[in-house]
Amino acid sequence: MPTLRDIKRRIVxxxxxxxxxxxxxxxxxxxxxxxxxxxLEARPYAAKMNAVIAxxxxxxxxxxxxxxxxxxxxxxxxxxxxxxxxxCGAFNSNILRAASGFIGELKRQGFEVSISTIGRKSxxxxxxxxxxxxxxWTGFSGRIVYTNAQEVANEIIESYANEIIDxxxxxxxxxxxxxxxxxxxxxxxxxxxxxTEEREPVSGSEFIFEPSQQDIxxxxxxxxxxxxxxxxxxxxxxxxxxxxxTAMENATKNANEMIDKLTLQYNKARQATITKELxxxxxxxEALK
Amino acid sequence: xxxxIRLEIVTPYGLVFSDEVDEVTASGSEGEFGVLPGHAPxxxxxxxxxxxxxxxxxxxxxxxxxxxxxxxPDKVLILADSAEKSEDIDVERAKAAMKRAEERLKKxxxxxxxxxxxxxxxxxxxxxxxxxxxxx
Numbered sequence: 001m002p003t004l005r006d007i008k009r010r011i012v013x014x015x016x017x018x019x020x021x022x023x024x025x026x027x028x029x030x031x032x033x034x035x036x037x038x039x040l041e042a043r044p045y046a047a048k049m050n051a052v053i054a055x056x057x058x059x060x061x062x063x064x065x066x067x068x069x070x071x072x073x074x075x076x077x078x079x080x081x082x083x084x085x086x087x088c089g090a091f092n093s094n095i096l097r098a099a100s101g102f103i104g105e106l107k108r109q110g111f112e113v114s115i116s117t118i119g120r121k122s123x124x125x126x127x128x129x130x131x132x133x134x135x136x137w138t139g140f141s142g143r144i145v146y147t148n149a150q151e152v153a154n155e156i157i158e159s160y161a162n163e164i165i166d167x168x169x170x171x172x173x174x175x176x177x178x179x180x181x182x183x184x185x186x187x188x189x190x191x192x193x194x195x196t197e198e199r200e201p202v203s204g205s206e207f208i209f210e211p212s213q214q215d216i217x218x219x220x221x222x223x224x225x226x227x228x229x230x231x232x233x234x235x236x237x238x239x240x241x242x243x244x245x246t247a248m249e250n251a252t253k254n255a256n257e258m259i260d261k262l263t264l265q266y267n268k269a270r271q272a273t274i275t276k277e278l279x280x281x282x283x284x285x286e287a288l289k
Numbered sequence: 290x291x292x293x294i295r296l297e298i299v300t301p302y303g304l305v306f307s308d309e310v311d312e313v314t315a316s317g318s319e320g321e322f323g324v325l326p327g328h329a330p331x332x333x334x335x336x337x338x339x340x341x342x343x344x345x346x347x348x349x350x351x352x353x354x355x356x357x358x359x360x361x362p363d364k365v366l367i368l369a370d371s372a373e374k375s376e377d378i379d380v381e382r383a384k385a386a387m388k389r390a391e392e393r394l395k396k397x398x399x400x401x402x403x404x405x406x407x408x409x410x411x412x413x414x415x416x417x418x419x420x421x422x423x424x425x
Contacts, residue, residue, distance in 0.1 A: 041302055041303030042302070045303075048297070048366055049368060051359070052332070052357055207332055208331040208332070210318070210322075210333040213332075216333070216357070220357065
């Protein structure tokens with residue numbers, strides 16, 4: 001039977017925890033709003049980029065670009081994107097579980113798998129299991145800038161061109177809504193043939209390209225990968241904050257419940273003590289008679 | 290909207306500009322080019338430089354940092370790494386960036402050299418464009 005003081009101490013401790021989870025929830029909500037706007041702002045760029053690629057592809061038949069060429073797959077690269085921080089529910093573990101499954105599947109099919117990570121949590125995960133990583137980036141979260149995406153994209157494009165890796169997948173959390181985040185696996189390389197939706201030919205006239213069409217193509221494709229990575233980074237960031245918000249909301253709720261329960265226990269114990277004291281006094285008085 | 294061009298400038302950080310204008314000038318990788326309504330379809334890469342548009346009697350300047358221009362008879366679509374209106378350019382920051390880059394250039398190793406050079410180019414262009422703040 002815990003004493004009154006023990007219960008009191010626990011109530012205070014749970015209250016402190018509640019204070020923290022409440023604050024974290026608020027912070028996550030603010031960050032989520034910021035991340036969401038950023039995500040929305042990046043959308044037109046991605047959409048327009050597709051329009052340009054469509055224009056480009058519609059122009060004439062294109063030479064085979066190295067980034068388009070699928071070659072026999074030997075080494076498959078899996079990039080695992082998580083957050084840098086924990087305390088966000090199942091956000092990181094969902095990704096890591098999906099990644100492990102995916103990697104296992106690839107290995108079973110007989111591919112060499114190389115792993116790269118974005119985010120501290122995924123790096124730590126593989127490090128703990130002493131699974132070697134080809135590359136790991138950390139410290140992106142919080143302030144994601146386009147150059148982050150460029151850094152990642154350039155590295156994988158280079159490795160791909162040098163045939164260190166033959167195929168690249170990216171696993172990240174897709175932001176569906178504040179309560180739903182979906183683990184999503186996309187193939188970055190080789191680039192799947194651009195699906196160009198039907199568009200009316202531009203008044204039948206030929207496009208002028210400057211420099212050559214090939215040149216533009218060569219620059220645009222890496223760009224496309226950059227934007228995909230960038231988009232994934234932003235989605236992941238928004239998902240992380242959303243997950244954290246939900247997790248902290250739940251934690252606050254649990255803390256409240258616990259405080260209620262403990263308070264009840266405390267009152268009961270207090271009453272019991274009072275009753276006991278009364279009995280003692282009454283007993284004492286009886287004895288004196 | 291017969292004799293107008295729809296000018297859109299988009300960066301990864303959002304839509305910077307979107308409006309109907311009369312004339313657009315930008316610096317492509319092969320040199321400066323001008324666009325009037327009815328231009329032939331044209332696709333080019335852009336380098337660090339200035340983009341100008343005219344709307345009525347008003348002339349405005351933009352700083353554009355790399356990207357692509359997709360030109361059609363009635364539209365100009367600019368996809369840039371970054372873009373700023375001339376009045377939004379932070380001259381102090383550009384100058385500071387220039388100083389930093391120059392420092393780097395002095396003790397430059399091979400790789401840093403290109404980056405420093407590019408940084409200087411950006412800074413100089415920014416300052417130049419910022420000086421055009423007052424439409425003449």
